[in-house]
Amino acid sequence: MNLPEIHRRRTRAVRVGNVTIGGGAPVSVQSMTNTRTADADATIAQVRRMAEAGAELVRVAVPTADDTAALRKIVPASPVPIVADVHFHFDRALEAIAAGAAKIRLNPGNISDRRQVREVIRAAADTGAAIRVGVNEGSVVDRADAARRQADLRKPLDELMADKLAEYLEVFGECGFDNLVLSAKSHDATTCVAVNRRLTERWDYPLHLGVTHAGTRETGAIRSAAALGALLSEGIGDTIRISYAGDPVHEVAAALELLYSLRLRARRGIELIACPTCGRLQTDIAPIVEQVRAALADVTAPITVAVMGCVVNGPGEADSADVAVCAGKGKAILYRRGQKLRTIPTEEILPAVVDEVRKLAAEWADQKR
Structure with a gap:
């Protein structure tokens, strides 16, 4: 954009x-x-x-x-x-x-x-x-x-x-x-x-x-x-x-x-975007967001991660995020830089997001060398 x-x-x-x-x-x-x-x-x-x-x-x-x-x-x-x-x-x-x-x-x-x-x-x-x-x-x-x-x-x-x-x-x-x-x-x-x-x-x-x-x-x-x-x-x-x-x-x-x-400083580490958790949710994403934040606290690469809970904003955030997940009832769609990767069960959201972020972080580190 x-x-x-x-x-x-x-x-x-x-x-x-x-x-x-x-x-x-x-x-x-x-x-x-x-x-x-x-x-x-x-x-x-x-x-x-x-x-x-x-x-x-x-x-x-x-x-x-x-x-x-x-x-x-x-x-x-x-x-x-x-x-x-x-x-x-x-x-x-x-x-x-x-x-x-x-x-x-x-x-x-x-x-x-x-x-x-x-x-x-x-x-x-x-x-x-x-x-x-x-x-x-x-x-x-x-x-x-x-x-x-x-x-x-x-x-x-x-x-x-x-x-x-x-x-x-x-x-x-x-x-x-x-x-x-x-x-x-x-x-x-x-x-x-x-x-x-x-x-x-x-x-x-x-x-x-x-x-x-x-x-x-x-x-x-x-x-x-x-x-x-x-x-x-x-x-x-x-x-x-x-x-x-x-x-x-x-x-x-x-x-x-x-x-x-305000984009006055290049971000160091993860930018975590999360759904505001309204009544459309079919998955409790609040604990997932905290688990993602904790699991990626050591990442220094400037990577945007979106954890979304419905179809209203989820697809749009997926387009602009490096790694995104849009959760529904019992399952979620995993995205990488706007491209749909696969559908995963709810219990695999955390490991799947962490795995994709760490792949991007490794690519970022290689480019800096």
Whole structure:
């Protein structure tokens, strides 16, 4: 089929270690550790798990000097560039840069002293580190001055976040520093979409997309997909993080699936399409789908598998899938790339699908050699 393509917004290219953000580079996936960074061994172990899952950048929290000191062990042991997440204390940014962090994140809401920001900019310029300037809904409103606070609260949130970012970027312009990534995050998906559209109208810096404090794995993935999916489909966004409470490896998997679904990333492994299981079913395919998923979890070849339960969508999915099965009462039709292979009994669906997929995976591996 001739499918529509997403036309991505062109941005500046920012180098973060061996990863390029923006400038037409593929949308990169990142996540953040939830270990205490001062525990270097635990943090390294988690970074490696995240990298194995597909993360290309990993951010770590550095609230204390012990955390930035641990970076001297973490950075050289990491398979991906390390980003230091800095809040409140500009000294942590200087220490992180000195320890080899490829990028730091600064929050205008809690590091606002221009002299301190200039020191961080000079240090980053000397080492080639990138800086992400990230505004968050939770820290964007002025809390020190009552009049400014009221003025901030009167503005639409997306406008306020963009304006605060513009104010903060003035010092970077004065210093001639443009190795920058921008972000503006809210827990509200609609606000995230609106503010990032504003950023694209004002700057050509690459954008980091994310929804802050998105929630649990169940709700957070959906909330993030609502915002990030809308923006990415418009060509907006150069690196993404899906965030929710729990194991960050799951964040990486969700981010990759979002990029796969939008065809912004070539899929690695099985794409499993399944029937929505309506009342027309004559075979209980839900357990079969799970069995197929588990049996093919180790396959890295980009193969589409469709497990369908009736004649409404089954034949169409069979045409576009690499391997498909259309189940009826007590039997199913097995397809390979749109061609009917044979009719099989229900109990043979799993082994038959697995066998055909593994044949295709072997052919794919041979072609790559």
